[in-house]
Amino acid sequence: MKPNLKKRAFTLGTMTGALALTGFLSSCSTQPTTPGSAADNPPPAPREFRAAWVSTVANIDWPTKPGLPAAQQQAEAVAILDRAVSLNLNAIVLQVRPAADAIYPSQIEPWTEYLTGAQGKPPSPMYDPLAFWVKEAHARGLELHAWFNPYRARHDNAKSPAAPNHITNTIPSAVKRYGKFMWMDPAEEAASKQTMDVILDVVRRYDIDGVHIDDYFYPYPIAAPEVAGNAQALDGNGKPVAKELDFPDGPAWERYLAGGGKLDRASWRRDNVNRLIEAMYKGVHREKSWVRVGISPFGMGRPDRRPPGITGFSQYDKLYADAELWLEKGWVDYFVPQLYWPIAQTAQSYPVLLDYWISQNPQGRHMWPGLFTSRIGAAPPTLNYEPKEIVDQIALTRARPLSTGHVHFSMAALTQNRKGISDQLRATTYQGQVLVPATPWLASAGPGTPLVTAKRGKDGVDLKLKAGKATTLYAIWARHGGEWRFSVAPAARVDWTVPDDAQLGAADLVVVSAVDRLGKEGARVYAWRKP
Template identity: 55%
Template sequence: MFSFQNFAFTASSLKKIRLPLLASSMAAMLLACSTAPEKPLPIVKGNKTDLTIVPQNAPVNFPVMPREAPPLPREFRAAWVSTVANIDWPSRRDLNSDKQKAEAITILDNAVQLKLNAIVLQVRPAADAIYPSGIEPWSEFLTGEQGRPPQPYYDPLQFWVEQAHARGLELHAWFNPYRSRTAQSKSVLASNHISRIAPQAVKTYGDLQWMDPGEPFAMQQTLNVIIDVVHRYDVDGIHIDDYFYPYPIKAANGNEVDFPDDPSWIAYLQSGGRMARADWRRSNVNHLVETVNLRVHQEKPWVKFGVSPFGIGRPDRLPAGISGFSQYDKLYADVELWLANGWLDYLAPQLYWPIGQAPQAFKVLHDYWLEQNVMARHVWPGLYTSRIDNSDKSWTADEILNQVDAMREKGGNGHVHFSMAALNQNRKDIRKRLAAEKYTSQALIPASPWLDKKLPGSPVLELSEDKKSLQVSIPDPANTRLLAIWKRTGQQWLFSVVPAQSMRLDLSDDPQAGAIRQITVSAISRTGQESMRSSYSLP
């Protein structure tokens, strides 16, 4: 298994292909030629060897046999970028478009510097949009007034997608499924907000407005919004958070206030429904999750669907010693069922507790979700990185670093930081230390072969006339998102990832690692599948 603690692989530790095999293969190839070519033919591009055919009777100098490059390093490294209440972006509601773009670029550049490979951007904070939508109004968190577009006009989501992809990052569009107005909302509601066009589907609950999951219009609205984004934007993932039914609030007497869904509940009973109310609520949420998963993949099979629920599962299944809030009974989220049925491509349970907090022990909960993952989907926990702050209860940077280690020790292959603000501000050196201690190499996002097993075509490598660079061509651009590049310099393998495009690779010496002896390139598909490798060896 690839170790992120030591990404500079030694050549001596890797499998070597015996040269006698190459010699016999070359001899057979030469004997098979009925006529001698007038000049050497181009390099034959392939997975294991680079051979040059020479004229008959000419001296044969066998080329250096390429060594096998290491396995690709794989780990999902992402951060949530919250737009609600201007937590991450934009920093204020009165920024013009140029300042919004500049802040987005800073976030993306910091993500690249840290060697993250994905951004989870909140595009629907409260039944609104940070992009032009024919279904819901512009978000007030973007412009200060719900329904007002940014000035000068631009499409923020398109900008984020393009800029993320230009840096080799995935962009996942994050939707709040049912919240329709927050306590931080100040603007007058736009005329096309759901609370105006379908007031029966929206309930007031404390200081919130909430779309009732039991109302068919509310569920259809959320589904329409998500599929509209999948259809119109080149996003890599669709992501919904933990806000299904709202977190309970308490009345003055200390009792929980029940969610006011009597009309939809009564309509269900009158239609012949026989489930208990809690089971009915869970079925409403289950229906949304199952349908989003189905429709997203019908629209674009390669787009990943992920959910980030509260981190504690069903009370009747919890490991010994674990206790706390029950999302199964309070948010009506049956996450274990979703995993069992494969209704998602990745789960990002919010494990927002320290390792040493026994009732919600991080390691125990991580193990629990891995055990529930019977369909072998991705489990990429959410980390509470923003708990690193200036308060008396602040976490140390070591807490997050140790959590990364704990996941890797159990075979975990990814995680998501909440939120980008803590990394952007480098609180207590967390960004610097992650880059130096944990993210020492770039990494590819783990593959999702259940979405598409098709391998992209192998890159074609061609030596330039001056022999100072390699031209890399992509034969299958429609199914290629990234290029994975290994460079061997002496006894080291150096890894990098770049956006898929035809390009030139410099063959000059690396200023730190020395002379380049081999380059191995593979294409990576939209679902993370690796092509056959193409290699070129230098003498």
């Protein structure tokens, strides 16, 4: 297929061809060449954020059940990463803090029970799961984003007692019961401090690419228990109005008022969350400027700003999440609204909601909507998607130049290949590798120029690559019969082969560049030209 280079860059991902790992076949090498004409200049690198969430809570994605031996946990992690590579994804968003606990050794919070079946109990034999995930992801050219639940402390369905160093035991005043949940009170300074301490501890200790938080701020409302003799409130049509259990933050609210606070209670709650978001964004970048901060809020915005026809739950009024403000202030590097509804569902239409969030993004932060891929094959009464819904949602996202990626919830649907979704994505939507979009608003000196030698081998052009400064990936173009093929290689590997094409034959020109942590591409090196 002859590519139309005027199309959006991601369409280059439809080009076939990949790099095959091999030994270098000869000690002989060529020096880098120079472009001979305009036709020798490769097109821009194709870019799109293609990611999937990996949930540890309730063993949704990993590990498949608690108590597995360390070797089996690692094998399951590798299988997930290999599946991501086979689908041409480029990032994994791994849940590292499900409920004020940890999937890694922490001095602040206990081991999660989802690893071993008992909170506070380490894996056996002992290893560091987060360090393992980071190392194995980077070895495959995948980004690894650490996903934190900011306020959930515990659910009544927990299988083991809270560990002695769990926040419910160490700082019980910072935690409130809400229905079946124990919830870290956003108004309690000790709760927010613990969340910040946990996040910054991970940023300092691990080579992660992003910090990611989900949609749990104040808890989703639950129905208040009925009390005998209470009159049922009615709406304007005379229908009963469901009562909601209010979050029990009275002590902090009373302290706020006693200190001269002037905000109403809803605005005060939103301010509590806003202060954490701002502190997290600035704190992460003080530690490591290249670690991107992402938030994945509920997918509908403020009721007073919604497009006509959009109705439903208000996170602004119920979760006290002022997501529009976070975009306005630039307190995120990427924004992943959970657009978990079908295209044709008018009251929560996927494209209408996506356009809304794009319109609320004055700082031009990355807009990478969340897709409910796990609805494919879901059991009733959950709405059941066909794979076409996800394929079409990706196509609609790509039709909007200001939305440059997406995230699947969750990896389980792709690993299980529900109704053939993974096969369809690989065949029609993810046919080639792509780089993550660059993040120019974060400081970066850019990568150095790689040292490249090349030699014609048995099955292709064999490359020896040596990374320059700050390199995380190599971007590699190969021209076959006038068509450019694009591939990505991790900077940790040095021996690669650009394979011959089954239809077009051997590459006549190979060009290589380095890419840094923020997606910035360096100078291109003309590594090989057919004699």
